[in-house]
Amino acid sequence: MERFITSAMEWLPYLARGLVTSIELAGVAMVLSLSLGLVLAAAIQIGGRQLRVTARTYIEITRGIPGLAMLYIVYFGLPSIGIVIQDAFWAAGLALGLTGAGYMAEIYRVGLESPDRGQHEASLAIGMTRISSLRYVILPQAIPVIMPAATNMALDMLKDTTLATVISTPELMQHALLLITFSYRPLEIYILTALLYLAAGLPLSALTHWLARRARRGRLMADFGPGRPGLRQS
Amino acid sequence: MAVDLAMGLTLAMMEGGMDPTPGQSASRPGLDVAHPSTADPDAETALLELRAIHKRFGALEVLRGIDLKVQRQEHLTIIGPSGSGKSTLLRVINFLEPPTSGRVFFRGQQVGVRRGDQRGRIDERTLTQTRARIGLVFQRFNLFPHLTAMGNVAIGPRRVLGLPRAEAEDRALRVLRRVGLEAKRDVHPDRLSGGQQQRVAIARALAMEPELMLFDEPTSALDPELVGEVTHVMRELAAEGMTMIMVTHEMAFAREVTDRVLFMDEGRIVEEGPPAQVLDNPTHPRTRAFLRAVTER
Amino acid sequence: MESLDQYMQLVSEVLPSLLRGAGITVLVTAASLAICVVAGVLVAVLRLSAWRPLRLLTAGYVELMRIFPVLTLLFLLYFGLPEFGVRMSALQASIMGLSIWGVAYLSEIYRGGIESIDHGQMEAAMALGMQRSGAMRHVVLPQSIRVVLPALVNFAIGLLKYSSVASTIGVLELMYNGRAFGQATYRGMEVMLMVAAIYLAMSLPLAMLAGRLQRHLGRHVHVAAR
Numbered sequence: 001m002e003r004f005i006t007s008a009m010e011w012l013p014y015l016a017r018g019l020v021t022s023i024e025l026a027g028v029a030m031v032l033s034l035s036l037g038l039v040l041a042a043a044i045q046i047g048g049r050q051l052r053v054t055a056r057t058y059i060e061i062t063r064g065i066p067g068l069a070m071l072y073i074v075y076f077g078l079p080s081i082g083i084v085i086q087d088a089f090w091a092a093g094l095a096l097g098l099t100g101a102g103y104m105a106e107i108y109r110v111g112l113e114s115p116d117r118g119q120h121e122a123s124l125a126i127g128m129t130r131i132s133s134l135r136y137v138i139l140p141q142a143i144p145v146i147m148p149a150a151t152n153m154a155l156d157m158l159k160d161t162t163l164a165t166v167i168s169t170p171e172l173m174q175h176a177l178l179l180i181t182f183s184y185r186p187l188e189i190y191i192l193t194a195l196l197y198l199a200a201g202l203p204l205s206a207l208t209h210w211l212a213r214r215a216r217r218g219r220l221m222a223d224f225g226p227g228r229p230g231l232r233q234s
Numbered sequence: 235m236a237v238d239l240a241m242g243l244t245l246a247m248m249e250g251g252m253d254p255t256p257g258q259s260a261s262r263p264g265l266d267v268a269h270p271s272t273a274d275p276d277a278e279t280a281l282l283e284l285r286a287i288h289k290r291f292g293a294l295e296v297l298r299g300i301d302l303k304v305q306r307q308e309h310l311t312i313i314g315p316s317g318s319g320k321s322t323l324l325r326v327i328n329f330l331e332p333p334t335s336g337r338v339f340f341r342g343q344q345v346g347v348r349r350g351d352q353r354g355r356i357d358e359r360t361l362t363q364t365r366a367r368i369g370l371v372f373q374r375f376n377l378f379p380h381l382t383a384m385g386n387v388a389i390g391p392r393r394v395l396g397l398p399r400a401e402a403e404d405r406a407l408r409v410l411r412r413v414g415l416e417a418k419r420d421v422h423p424d425r426l427s428g429g430q431q432q433r434v435a436i437a438r439a440l441a442m443e444p445e446l447m448l449f450d451e452p453t454s455a456l457d458p459e460l461v462g463e464v465t466h467v468m469r470e471l472a473a474e475g476m477t478m479i480m481v482t483h484e485m486a487f488a489r490e491v492t493d494r495v496l497f498m499d500e501g502r503i504v505e506e507g508p509p510a511q512v513l514d515n516p517t518h519p520r521t522r523a524f525l526r527a528v529t530e531r
Numbered sequence: 532m533e534s535l536d537q538y539m540q541l542v543s544e545v546l547p548s549l550l551r552g553a554g555i556t557v558l559v560t561a562a563s564l565a566i567c568v569v570a571g572v573l574v575a576v577l578r579l580s581a582w583r584p585l586r587l588l589t590a591g592y593v594e595l596m597r598i599f600p601v602l603t604l605l606f607l608l609y610f611g612l613p614e615f616g617v618r619m620s621a622l623q624a625s626i627m628g629l630s631i632w633g634v635a636y637l638s639e640i641y642r643g644g645i646e647s648i649d650h651g652q653m654e655a656a657m658a659l660g661m662q663r664s665g666a667m668r669h670v671v672l673p674q675s676i677r678v679v680l681p682a683l684v685n686f687a688i689g690l691l692k693y694s695s696v697a698s699t700i701g702v703l704e705l706m707y708n709g710r711a712f713g714q715a716t717y718r719g720m721e722v723m724l725m726v727a728a729i730y731l732a733m734s735l736p737l738a739m740l741a742g743r744l745q746r747h748l749g750r751h752v753h754v755a756a757r
Contacts, residue, residue, distance in 0.1 A: 060735070060738070061727075061731065063738075064688075064730060064731045064734040064735055064738065065692070065727045065730045065731060065734070066691075066692040066693070066694075066695035066696075066706065066730060067692070067695075068695045068696065068698065068706055069695065069706065069709075069723060069726055069727050069730060072709070072710060072713070072719065072723045072726075073720065073723045073724070073727065076713060076714075076719030076720065076723065077719050077720030077723045077724070078720070079719075079720075081720065118372060118374055118376035119376060119378065121330055121372070121376060122370075122372060122376035122377070122378070122435075122438075123378075124328075124330060124362075124365060125328060125330065125365060125368075125369075125370040125372075125439070126365070126366065126369075126389075126390040126394055126438065126439065126442055127362045127363065127364075127365040127366025127367075127390065127394040127442065128362065128390075128393065128394055129358060129359070129362050130358070132393055132394070136389060136393050137378055137389075140380045141378075141379065141380055155597070155598065158600075159598075159599070159600040159601070160600075161600075162600040162601075162602040162603055163602060163696070165602070165699070166699060166710075173600075173602065173603065173606075180610075185614075186606075186610045186611050186613075186614065187607075187610075187611035187612070187614040187615070190603065190606055190607040190610065190611040191607075191611070193603060194599065194603055194607065197598065197599060197600055197603060198595075198598055198599070201597075201598030201599075202598060204598075205594065205597055205598055
């Protein structure tokens with residue numbers, strides 16, 4: 001056990017550097033997913049038929065293939081058609097982001113549909129345009145729903161950064177593998193790696209749980225729920 | 235946002251007494267009086283007119299030819315069995331459900347159609363302007379849960395009429411006082427009783443200073459002991475001269491406050507007249523059957 | 532890119548191996564799915580147990596799997612366990628790893644399904660004189676199955692996609708074969724597109740099934756308000 005701790009001290013800096021890269025990678029991919037996902041969601045909500053179909057096709061395809069496939073296509077496949085991304089980090093970020101965008105689009109959609117129809121009608125009834133309704137009534141209710149799902153997505157993204165190891169991105173998994181080739185002590189290194197992922201992931205998970213609880217409480221602010229005073233149960 | 239401001243200007247104009255309806259355009263120099271409008275001289279006297287309204291949801295025909303005229307300050311009650319189309323009728327008036335065929339006129343103008351548009355296309359901006367002049371109170375309140383009572387009531391004046399925040403909140407406070415809920419202004423809907431929520435909903439509609447108030451079964455979702463506080467507000471509104479159309483099951487209330495009762499069944503107006511006539515001495519057999527079923531407790 | 536003929540040539544060379552790999556993919560997925568469906572019930576029940584330590588333990592396991600990357604888990608099982616004397620084939624390690632992750636995930640789906648049914652249903656059943664277990668069996672579970680089924684199909688799609696991670700520890704499934712042939716033929720893009728197409732051919736029908744189930748079964752269920 002002591003041997004483990006002393007070795008762990010040696011390994012930690014190198015592994016921690018890998019973790020930082022993992023987190024950066026997840027961050028880059030999330031930025032792409034959040035923005036592209038928004039574009040996709042908008043295309044589906046307010047776009048013309050062609051735009052809607054294109055967006056939906058994109059979402060169906062990127063959600064139907066494994067993340068690894070996307071990774072290989074971006075890193076090995078794109079060079080065949082002339083697009084070369086030298087840095088494995090950016091290739092991985094692109095691939096993960098492109099995949100995540102489809103999921104974010106779905107999250108946006110569910111969030112926007114969470115306020116009930118009566119909310120939109122009530123805002124129209126006082127003379128709001130659809131845009132005002134979206135801005136002042138729907139979005140404020142959609143965002144508390146979207147946020148926990150988005151942080152959950154970020155957590156998944158962090159886990160998926162491990163895939164980038166196959167294209168030699170210097171993230172945590174890659175560093176762990178390299179370390180093993182030098183030290184021949186896979187089990188301890190993997191355990192340490194696991195602990196590092198836990199350390200990074202737990203805060204995100206806790207955040208997600210907290211946001212979800214907050215959103216649920218907020219949702220109960222709607223007109224109907226069991227046992228509300230004065231309301232006849234319909 | 236630019237749209238809201240433009241609308242705020244238009245509404246401010248109308249409120250300031252400059253009534254841009256065709257009847258007055260002759261007195262305004264420079265305006266082309268001969269320009270064809272979508273106004274109908276007949277419709278000018280009535281505040282609201284429905285002509286040959288049909289509404290179909292897929293294969294289901296819910297409104298089968300409704301003709302109706304409502305004068306200013308008139309109080310109308312619509313009764314009838316579920317599925318008769320009463321709620322749909324209200325929702326057609328402010329185009330939450332556009333009619334399948336037929337036309338709706340408000341203040342002499344066809345609802346949602348830009349003045350001068352011969353083809354009668356529905357224009358969103360014109361429609362929202364009309365909606366701002368008509369208040370609708372929902373059966374399920376539909377208050378905005380993320381806003382306080384004050385927030386709910388002020389959001390219309392602020393975001394639709396474009397009033398500055400202080401003024402909007404001033405107006406909201408006045409209206410909340412009117413419905414007796416000034417003390418609850420900083421409370422969120424989830425902490426209010428059903429009756430209080432509905433009163434806030436009425437306040438939210440009143441804050442827009444509408445010319446017509448529509449009530450879609452406003453007390454049906456309330457516990458019996460809370461119905462009174464809502465009907466009290468409605469009674470006061472009626473006494474103040476607001477034009478009101480109410481869909482309700484509260485027969486006693488209807489009798490007290492109403493000038494005219496409409497009985498609807500299967501998408502048609504079967505019988506209409508003063509409450510004493512329709513409620514106490516109905517002529518049509520279906521009306522009689524309905525009333526008998528309703529009063530049998 | 533090259534002409535269609537050249538592409539078809541490549542396809543005929545590579546496709547059989549890819550399809551063989553797809554067979555392994557299906558094997559891994561199906562085996563994991565079978566384990567998860569059954570074990571997931573057990574874990575869900577433990578999660579709802581009356582005994583607090585058991586509840587916490589299970590909750591801890593589920594939470595752990597939310598955060599733990601599947602790839603790391605596979606490596607840990609395949610490369611790490613031999614130090615304890617536990618040796619298994621890459622295939623076994625993959626199925627085991629996917630299952631450990633999947634059981635946690637699925638148990639949450641089951642739990643969500645049960646908890647989403649309105650409490651009033653249980654109360655009404657007990658008011659009729661049923662015991663808790665009877666109410667569960669005849670009233671709550673049948674309804675929760677309808678809620679869970681579409682999610683279960685989506686979970687299967689997730690397993691299918693995650694099975695590709697097995698390629699990193701050398702399982703000769705679809706992704707592994709795709710990568711190998713892509714490098715061997717120097718035509719990574721074309722081969723990967725084929726691989727993607729095969730995955731889609733497997734996942735899209737499942738996605739459509741899930742959608743159909745969602746629509747049909749979503750109706751006769753009394754879900755708790757919000």
